[in-house]
Amino acid sequence: MVKSKDVLLEIEDLQIQGYSDEQWIDIIKGVDLTLHRGEVLGLIGESGAGKSTIGAAAMGYARDGTRISGGSIEFDGMELTTATEEEKRSLRGNRIAYVAQSAAASFNPAHKIIDQHTEAPLHYRLKKRLEAQEDAMELYEKLRLPNPEEIGFRYPHQVSGGQLQRAMTAMAMSCRPDLIIFDEPTTALDVTTQIEVLAAIRDIVDEYNTAAIYITHDLAVVAQMADTIKVLLKGEEVEEASTKEMLDNPQEDYTKSLWAVRSFKRPQKERPKNDVPLISVRNVDASYTGGEKVLDDVSFDVYEGMTVAVVGESGSGKSTTARVITGLLPPSKGEVLFKGEPFPPDYRNRSKDQLRQCQMIYQMADTALNPKVQISEIIGRPAAFYQGLRGSELKSRVDELLDLIELEPSKYYNRYPPELSGGQKQRIGIARALAADPTFIICDEVTSALDQLVAEGILRLLDRLQKELNLAYMFITHDLATVRSIADEVVVMQHGQVVEQGPKEEMFKPPHHPYTDLLLSSVPEMDPDWLTTLLEERGVDNVGEAASSDIDPDAGKVQGTKI
Amino acid sequence: MGDILGLIARRLGLGLVILFVISIIIFFMVELLPGDIAQAVLGQGATEDNLAALREQMGLNKPAIVRYLEWLGGAVTFDFGSSIVTGERVTGLIGERFMNTLFLAAYAAVIAVPFAIILGVIVALLRNSIFDRVANVLTLTSISSPEFFLGYILILFFAVKWGMFPAISSLSQGMSLGDLLYRTFLPALTLVLVVTAHMMRMTRAAIINLLASPYIEMARLKGAPPWKVIVKHALPNAWAPIINVVALNLAYLITGVVLVEVVFVYPGIGQALVDAVSKRDFPVVQACCLIFAATFILLNLAADVGAILTNPRLRHPK
Numbered sequence: 001m002v003k004s005k006d007v008l009l010e011i012e013d014l015q016i017q018g019y020s021d022e023q024w025i026d027i028i029k030g031v032d033l034t035l036h037r038g039e040v041l042g043l044i045g046e047s048g049a050g051k052s053t054i055g056a057a058a059m060g061y062a063r064d065g066t067r068i069s070g071g072s073i074e075f076d077g078m079e080l081t082t083a084t085e086e087e088k089r090s091l092r093g094n095r096i097a098y099v100a101q102s103a104a105a106s107f108n109p110a111h112k113i114i115d116q117h118t119e120a121p122l123h124y125r126l127k128k129r130l131e132a133q134e135d136a137m138e139l140y141e142k143l144r145l146p147n148p149e150e151i152g153f154r155y156p157h158q159v160s161g162g163q164l165q166r167a168m169t170a171m172a173m174s175c176r177p178d179l180i181i182f183d184e185p186t187t188a189l190d191v192t193t194q195i196e197v198l199a200a201i202r203d204i205v206d207e208y209n210t211a212a213i214y215i216t217h218d219l220a221v222v223a224q225m226a227d228t229i230k231v232l233l234k235g236e237e238v239e240e241a242s243t244k245e246m247l248d249n250p251q252e253d254y255t256k257s258l259w260a261v262r263s264f265k266r267p268q269k270e271r272p273k274n275d276v277p278l279i280s281v282r283n284v285d286a287s288y289t290g291g292e293k294v295l296d297d298v299s300f301d302v303y304e305g306m307t308v309a310v311v312g313e314s315g316s317g318k319s320t321t322a323r324v325i326t327g328l329l330p331p332s333k334g335e336v337l338f339k340g341e342p343f344p345p346d347y348r349n350r351s352k353d354q355l356r357q358c359q360m361i362y363q364m365a366d367t368a369l370n371p372k373v374q375i376s377e378i379i380g381r382p383a384a385f386y387q388g389l390r391g392s393e394l395k396s397r398v399d400e401l402l403d404l405i406e407l408e409p410s411k412y413y414n415r416y417p418p419e420l421s422g423g424q425k426q427r428i429g430i431a432r433a434l435a436a437d438p439t440f441i442i443c444d445e446v447t448s449a450l451d452q453l454v455a456e457g458i459l460r461l462l463d464r465l466q467k468e469l470n471l472a473y474m475f476i477t478h479d480l481a482t483v484r485s486i487a488d489e490v491v492v493m494q495h496g497q498v499v500e501q502g503p504k505e506e507m508f509k510p511p512h513h514p515y516t517d518l519l520l521s522s523v524p525e526m527d528p529d530w531l532t533t534l535l536e537e538r539g540v541d542n543v544g545e546a547a548s549s550d551i552d553p554d555a556g557k558v559q560g561t562k563i
Numbered sequence: 564m565g566d567i568l569g570l571i572a573r574r575l576g577l578g579l580v581i582l583f584v585i586s587i588i589i590f591f592m593v594e595l596l597p598g599d600i601a602q603a604v605l606g607q608g609a610t611e612d613n614l615a616a617l618r619e620q621m622g623l624n625k626p627a628i629v630r631y632l633e634w635l636g637g638a639v640t641f642d643f644g645s646s647i648v649t650g651e652r653v654t655g656l657i658g659e660r661f662m663n664t665l666f667l668a669a670y671a672a673v674i675a676v677p678f679a680i681i682l683g684v685i686v687a688l689l690r691n692s693i694f695d696r697v698a699n700v701l702t703l704t705s706i707s708s709p710e711f712f713l714g715y716i717l718i719l720f721f722a723v724k725w726g727m728f729p730a731i732s733s734l735s736q737g738m739s740l741g742d743l744l745y746r747t748f749l750p751a752l753t754l755v756l757v758v759t760a761h762m763m764r765m766t767r768a769a770i771i772n773l774l775a776s777p778y779i780e781m782a783r784l785k786g787a788p789p790w791k792v793i794v795k796h797a798l799p800n801a802w803a804p805i806i807n808v809v810a811l812n813l814a815y816l817i818t819g820v821v822l823v824e825v826v827f828v829y830p831g832i833g834q835a836l837v838d839a840v841s842k843r844d845f846p847v848v849q850a851c852c853l854i855f856a857a858t859f860i861l862l863n864l865a866a867d868v869g870a871i872l873t874n875p876r877l878r879h880p881k
Contacts, residue, residue, distance in 0.1 A: 061783070061784060063780070089786050090786065093786035094786055098781065100780070105777040106777040106781040108781075109778070109800060110800050119785060123787065154879075155875050157879075171785075
């Protein structure tokens with residue numbers, strides 16, 4: 001498609017400040033940006049790089065606690081930095097629309113989806129209510145939502161995340177804007193669902209020749225969506241180039257390092273021969289009080305010193321399996337063995353020594369650490385509880401643990417979690433698990449809330465600790481790149497069942513269970529043509545939720561043939 | 564919808580259990596009070612024979628548990644026995660007064676609740692403005708002044724200085740509604756001043772609490788003007804805490820108005836309770852306490868149900 005080359009948005013030397021600790025700090029330090037009609041610009045960078053702030057500024061909007069302190073933002077001839085609030089408001093939703101990261105949080109729970117959709121066209125008197133509703137249904141159909149006539153009349157909580165994200169894209173389209181800001185629209189979705197949303201967004205932006213700023217930290221995603229890519233670091237531009245050029249030939253070191261992140265890979269270990277598994281999950285069924293079965297005949301083994309990755313979409317039973325192993329949720333059938341001996345199903349019946357063996361590290365280090373407790377106590381408490389250490393013994397143990405996670409003891413001993421960065425907090429989470437001196441650690445999505453470089457650091461640390469302390473990991477994740485880099489064996493779960501398991505190298509080679517195949521093929525690759533090729537191969541209606549619900553977990557279980 | 568009905572039925576059941584427990588507490592607390600009811604009725608000069616005869620007549624010789632069950636059995640049919648001071652039926656004695664109290668509470672509530680919520684929405688919209696601060700200071704002043712003081716101030720200006728409204732709420736049978744509203748205006752206004760602040764501040768806080776939500780930012784980025792963001796996007800999600808505070812204040816309007824009734828000589832149940840306590844008229848005290856408890860439980864139940872009904876997740880299950 002030939003795109004007209006009129007400039008739609010011109011940002012020059014944009015400076016934005018944020019208020020923290022009683023003073024204004026520069027968060028965007030002079031960024032330029034030019035966007036033509038119909039062009040899609042990818043903004044990438046780690047959290048804190050200022051991507052979202054620039055996205056909001058393109059609408060003339062400064063979030064609470066921030067202010068636009070310099071530069072100019074010209075949208076189609078209108079200077080937004082000097083425009084009145086009314087003038088800016090008349091653009092929003094009308095000529096510039098916004099698609100947020102979490103559709104579940106960004107739809108108002110109190111109103112039907114379609115009423116939120118028609119709000120802007122009705123407000124701007126572009127359409128009558130019925131017309132606007134019909135238009136909404138048309139957009140729902142274009143975005144391949146199921147039951148386009150009816151889905152809008154549901155409340156947001158009655159619709160799945162992937163569908164809601166597409167409904168929000170439809171809402172952004174309601175006034176046929178010139179520009180849409182997509183702020184990490186697929187970050188919160190499973191890979192299988194992400195494809196659907198990406199395909200839908202790309203089609204509709206193309207069809208209406210809408211310009212877009214696509215904000216993400218996922219390079220493979222931005223490669224599918226953007227014509228040009230701009231890389232940001234700490235509020236400053238690193239470089240900008242066309243997508244192809246950026247992928248093939250990045251100029252700056254920082255960009256190269258981003259591209260290289262996925263390179264960490266450690267050699268795959270083999271199972272020890274004639275050995276009893278450290279943890280053995282045997283035919284486990286489980287359900288939450290009064291609910292349906294969420295685990296159905298789950299069995300797998302974890303051997304000493306090895307890493308088993310458990311993958312699957314949200315709701316596939318990964319975290320429930322962790323709860324069964326730790327004894328938080330006693331299974332309704334089956335059992336968990338530790339070195340061949342049955343583990344009491346309820347953690348309350350486990351001895352201190354049994355409890356010590358099995359520790360957890362959580363996804364959100366933010367909420368898993370008590371913000372009002374000092375680091376020394378967070379790590380020291382399990383050490384005191386399990387080993388009975390006191391006084392100077394305890395202090396030297398805490399120092400030793402801090403050393404292990406590569407944080408200088410004297411510097412961090414007396415600090416509190418909110419003073420630390422995300423990666424440091426996750427390290428504290430790791431140290432807390434190590435304090436019990438375990439043999440088995442469950443890592444529940446430990447890197448998914450972190451930026452890629454930081455996540456890589458955590459993976460390297462976990463790998464080193466595994467070698468030094470001979471730990472076994474159960475690594476719950478939905479990120480197959482992580483699986484590739486750290487796992488020895490893989491367990492694939494769907495609808496509470498294990499559909500496939502085996503050594504990693506074999507898992508990434510066909511033949512697969514259809515669901516594994518879907519998961520693997522859904523992971524975006526750095527090739528800009530990946531999405532196009534995939535959609536051609538599979539067909540637009542055979543991706544995401546539609547495809548995964550077509551797969552019967554029992555269909556051709558390949559389990560056993562591989563082990 | 565079945566879930567909601569079940570939820571309401573469970574709350575109602577729980578309310579009855581609580582009421583039952585409270586009835587036990589009320590009955591036996593009164594039982595524990597020092598002194599002898601027969602002695603109280605007959606006075607110091609009574610002979611042993613007279614006392615014994617009265618005890619027999621009032622059933623005081625029966626075991627406490629039997630008397631409790633008899634009392635409870637009567638209470639469920641709104642028969643609270645007879646006053647031991649005047650011999651009148653308790654129901655007749657306090658029934659009319661309770662109606663008067665309900666009338667005054669309703670009068671105040673009809674003004675105060677919409678006023679407080681609308682004011683709360685306005686100050687949330689104009690947060691941190693001069694209007695917000697002035698409204699805050701005024702409502703804080705009114706909530707921190709004792710209600711009898713507010714009452715006397717109102718009497719001083721509206722009744723004594725300007726002569727606009729009567730200082731004493733003398734009610735009589737067959738008064739027209741207009742007349743009734745006119746005569747009880749000052750006590751109602753006093754109550755409005757006392758309860759508005761609490762509800763207004765909760766409305767403001769509940770709305771402002773939601774303003775950081777992503778869906779509020781979404782509404783702003785869709786170009787919704789500030790009043791629409793507040794009224795259409797924040798308020799519908801803020802009802803649960805607001806309803807709870809409204810219910811607490813309504814309960815206060817019924818059970819906490821003793822001082823206002825005394826100041827304005829208003830013939831309500833609060834005065835009846837005070838009279839009964841000073842005269843050791845136990846059946847009346849017990850009946851009043853039970854009515855107050857039931858009022859609290861009912862209003863809290865109503866608040867729970869209201870909060871459930873305003874939650875779309877519960878109203879429209881998946």
